Amino acid sequence: MSGKHDLRVANAIDAGEGWHAIARGKGIYEAGQAGGAWRVMLGVVRLDRIGEEGPEFGGLALAGDVIGAETLLLGSYTFAARALTPVMIEPWGAVAERASPEVLLQALTTTEDRAADTLALRNGSPDRRINRLLALMGRGLAHGRKLVRVALPQLRDIAEMTGLTVETVSRTISRLKETGELDVRGNSRERQVWVTVK
Amino acid sequence: MSGKHDLRVANAIDAGEGWHAIARGKGIYEAGQAGGAWRVMLGVVRLDRIGEEGPEFGGLALAGDVIGAETLLLGSYTFAARALTPVMIEPWGAVAERASPEVLLQALTTTEDRAADTLALRNGSPDRRINRLLALMGRGLAHGRKLVRVALPQLRDIAEMTGLTVETVSRTISRLKETGELDVRGNSRERQVWVTVK
DNA sequence: CGGGGTCTTGATCTCAATCAACCAATGTGG
């Protein structure tokens, strides 16, 4: 089934039915590349735009969000996409009915909302920023309301999203871990955090 | 003509043909309010979302951008909108043809792009942030490429958008003015800056 | 007039950036 799609997606592992799994830290597509739109089914995707001095953080996409919609208009991506956690995506927008006004309006609305969420990650103390990021990532996973295990992104990514340095992020997480505010598990390569979602 | 529209817009001055002029600093609509979508024809609009502790900055809209599109789906606004500079808006999306997939995709694409622009306002030194903000505001006005006169928002607004304090913004602008990097004109109530757009 | 809002400027302080090591885990090549 998946063979029907033009798979320009790097690092993707075909999981049948057109789904693709991308490992934490791997790129999904690059800016300027030709390709189509995707819906994020699981995990968190980081979007980067080419700024004056190299790529700069330009947005986040959570489970349920659509990425690469600009290709339906332009044919190629304006952002680069990377998986911050293990990610699953499926093609989107290929089917004509999906490009209905209602669906597009829905995508537009969640995009605006997500943009505000992302902006809020750069407000307040390091504690607040990191807690908000984790809460946000948790929302993308929680189907019911409860306790969710969130894969911790690389410190470098957390730093760039929150507008802090890696050192500050490291120190903050260490402190939150000590005070019991955060329950971090796993070895340094693959860490997870328990987050309460409301 | 404009009487046909349901005018829930506060502080709006009917300018004929459904256009509305809003003065610098005035609110356009509030979150939760019923209403429709608008296209910004002139000026810069600040969008705010209700956060955990009061309203927080959630995005920017420049000339050409669509605001309040969520109402086409939800019926009411999720953001509040305020004019940072003198603004003109016209109703959008009421006409069925305007909700075509192409137009919605266009709106979606520019929204994502604008979100990245807004995010970038919180990167780098105060100088860089303020210069980027002014450049961004200039882009919304420049039809050809040239020198553009931009109305300076209130310091409080600049501060909240860039993630700085009013004092830092005041000092930074004063310094840029001294070094000749910025040409600020007008009295304190209504100041303008000359910005080069590329 | 008085009062509230915006802007400006000064003095001080604090917290995150910076600079610098170091460690652990992983990967690489002979």
Next chain:
DNA sequence: CCACATTGGTTGATTGAGATCAAGACCCCG
């Protein structure tokens, strides 16, 4: 399989840029 480089994370010491606190100027409006 071992030496070595690389990458990601941690921790410490120091510093400085921007936050904070405070006061005054200015303007507009009632």
